[in-house]
Amino acid sequence: MSDTVEVDPCERARTAIAAGSWSEADALLTEVSSQRQLSADELGLQANAAYGAGRFEAAITAFEDAHTAHLAAGDLLGAAAAANDVATYLMMDTGLMTPVRAWTRRAEQLLDGLGETPVHAGIAMVRTYERFLSGDLDAAGEQARLAIDIGTRQGVLAAVAVARIATARLLILDGDVERGLELLDEVAVVATSGQLDPLPAGMVFCELICAMQGLAQYDRAEAWTDAMERWRRGNAFGGLGGRCRVHRAEILRLRGSCVEAEQEALHACEQLRPWMRREFGWPLTELGTIRLRRGDLEGAEEAFLAAHRSGWDPEPGLSLLRLAQGDPAAAQALIVDALERPVSVPSKERPPTGQLRRAPLLDAAVEIAVAVDDVEGAARAAVELMEIADRFHSRALHASARLAEGRVALARGAAREASIACGTAVAVWSEIGAPYETSVARLVLAGAERALGNEDRALLELRAAHATFERIGAAGHASAAADACGTDATPPSGGTAWPVAADRAVFRCDGDTRLVEFAGRAVLVRDLKGLRYLARLLAEPGREFHVLDLVAAERGDAPPSTVFDPGELAPVTDGTGPLLDEQAKAAYRRRLEEIDDDLAEAETNGDTARAALAAADRDFLLAELSRAVGLGGRDRTEGSHAERARTSVTRAVRYGLDRIAQHHPSLADHLAHTVRTGTYCAYDPEPRATIHWIL
Known part of the structure; x- marks a missing residue:
């Protein structure tokens, strides 16, 4: 007779989750659910296991089932918490804000009359980012203050930390860079203290780095990328590991390690595909940018077009690709359209709106406008770029703006002015430690020196640029530098x-x-x-x-x-197999119903901005379903x-x-x-x- 005690599979699943063995836990709970109905708490456990294992739609379905189970048991607080969990994960990964609004509204209605609870802090936290990502920055600030107040009283540290990150980003976007950076540093201490669970900790790290990248504060971004990389090992949950890799790829690209950057970006794409929807265009755009820098124009186009198909805006990368392919007219049309009609994709990974979103577009617009002899258009873009650099006190933005001024001055025949501006850009980019950007500025500086008759100085700059481009693997620019050197190339x-x-x-x-x-x-x-x-x-x-x-x-x-x-x-x-399984298709159709309700309410209230966002969400889901389902409702297969x-x-x-x-x-x-x-x-x-x- 054996003395072995059979351990309950759900307890084994809890142990597996604690050890980070998400697939094992997911398999155990799936097996149990095939034999009996899971309890509301067990469904929450299953949702976390499925999410960690990369089964995003299964995780959302389990959270929804937990919500239903809590309701059936008369547990309104538990039902509200599960509803807010649905909203949190949809907000994190889908870029679909309409279903997020629907689930937070449902959670709040369930709490009506219960007094203040920890769930109220979670709802305010989610609403902070729903409003932030939708471009309603005033409402985002109000919700962030609410999340901090309730979270502090109720002891919900995650809500406080995430809301303070949002507050910092809002301060920065409003031009109060110094206070915003101070607040970011304060929250960063909490992220590294081990006081937060993996999901909010990962959100805080990611938001820190995105804020620094948006400001072009690359030294700070690199420091927090290194910290996030250390944290990732043993802590990253769901798609957070992939997000870490994208940030690392961004820094490797900046430092000139393009081969390693491309590998990181590819690994990030692989890791993030199970979780991300529209935001999947973010790692693809980074991959395209790296490949463009390396001179792999075919690979860059593949990545940029894939990002576009996912609903992301791959600009200014796609415009610069067209310029590199020898089609400046197409590049001009694309970049002008990107500036005049920006694509609003809810994303935590880049500034949702405003001047920081425009800065990289303006930088590309100057280069492209000069290439098509639109000097006045280049001048207008350069002036706006310098205004942004002055407002946000960023050395990198100032370097970009000075190079833009140099391009315009050279195009106007003001070679001396161009030389001074480009020389400043070279010095600042070199101090930042960005070899590619430094060498691009050297190419323009060489043109100015050559126009002034300083051939020796021009060749000095060209040879330095050529050597750097070769070292970092920027083939197209290395060739351009060699051609400009003529017989004096290395x-x-x-x-x-x-x-x-x-x-x-x-x-x-x-x-x-x-x-x-x-x-x-x-x-x-x-x-x-x-x-x-x-x-x-x-x-x-x-x-x-x-x-x-x-x-x-x-x-x-x-x-x-x-x-x-x-x-x-x-x-x-x-x-x-099918592009979307039955569970995913059912989830998409439920979200379409939620979007239709939100759209109708927005139209009734005359809220055109909210209606436009809901319509965009609806179009995205319909496109996904049509891609997966053919004539007669038959599945399209991979x-x-x-x-x-x-x-x-x-x-x-x-x-x-x-x-x-x-x-x-x-x-x-x-x-x-x-x-x-x-x-x-x-x-x-x-x-x-x-x-x-x-x-």
Whole structure:
């Protein structure tokens, strides 16, 4: 007879949650729910487990079921708390403010007549951010004060901390930067003290960094990104780990570590897909920005367009991409539209409205306007950018504004004025520790010095910019700097060829650069994903590689079943299942009903702003449903992961061959005739002409 005591599965689930084993807890509670009805408290437990395991819609459904169970038991306080939980998680991850309003309203109605409770503090906290993200900053301030007051009396530290972060951001947006930063530092102490649960702690960290990024206070942003990275290990809950990665990618990009930044952004996309909806455009836009900086225009376009499809505004990245692609007219049309008709996507990750939101758009607008000879348009944008920099006391914004002034002055023929402005921009960006921005300013400064007849000074700036661009892997700008140097460019690099032994065949990668030698000609080219696929094929001539093996080898750290293609907006999983499962579709339809009720109420009250936001939420959900459901209500399915990988690998290899053709036509011709792509890929040279590649 065994003395083993059977532990209740729900208790085992609690233990698993405490250990951060979300999937284990989710599986245990799902099994229990298949055998009996979970209690209201157990449903709350299941909601947290499902959220941590990446099953967002299942988590929301469990919170809704907990709300219903509390109501059935006559527990109005518990029902209100569950309703506010629904609102909190919808606010955190969906960007759909109309259902958030519906659930906070429901929670408040349940509390009518009960007196002040801790749930009231939670409701005010959620409403603070619902109003903040909807652009109603005055109402957000009122709700933040309410959350702080009630939270202080009721001992709800999370509500107080999150509301104080919102208050700080509102102060900054109103121009009171010094007081806003002081308040942020005060709340940061609470976040690092261990007094907050993982969700509010993660929110506080994220809001701290977003506020610093919006102000272009990069040193502070970096310090809190490092703190959040340390906190993330063992504490991050749900999508918070992915948000940490996006912030880290932003800082790595600023510091010039573009390869590592791209990897962080890709990992962030993979981690955030189960939780984020419209805000998924945020990590995709960062990925596109990094790729644009590296000169991977195809990859940048893929990421920016994917962000746009998710309902996000990828500007100014998309406009700058069009400029880099040689289409300044399209770039001008896009950036003007972005400034005149800003897309309002509720997001905690960037300023929701106002001047700080416009600053990066204006910076891009100056560069693009100068490229199309719209000097007066560039001048107007430069003046507005400087006004913003003066108001918010940001060194980085001042550096951007001074470079903008330099561009305009040079376009007007005022070379001396341009030299002074650009010299200031170079100095400030260098002090900040932003090598890419410093080198871009050096390019414009070189143009001013050349216009003044100071050729030696111009070459000095161009060579410094060229060396930095090469070091950080900014291929397009390195090429531009080399072209501007003419015969004085640093040899050999950026596609400059030189002779080598005719029998040598080299395809070797060194950091961000690949040395290519073939048929007596050598060249350095920037490494790309497609070139890494080619290197794998060249290593074993005649061998067929399945595309999933190629992708897994290139990724280095992920099995084929988790291939990620940002152009598809989703991790690629085994099989050909529906884009939205039945639970997700049912949740979307419930939210549509909530949105319709909110829209009708807004129209009755003549609240056009609220009606517009509700209509935008409705359009987004309808688009998601139409993407997932075809004619006759039949589910549209995902393509198999093998098919997606085949498309991605083929596209990357072709892009790599196009890049090789620009610098080494004979090798490109050889590979075009010997490399085979498809579900299986291979390098099949003539057997009688064996080539021994040095890799």
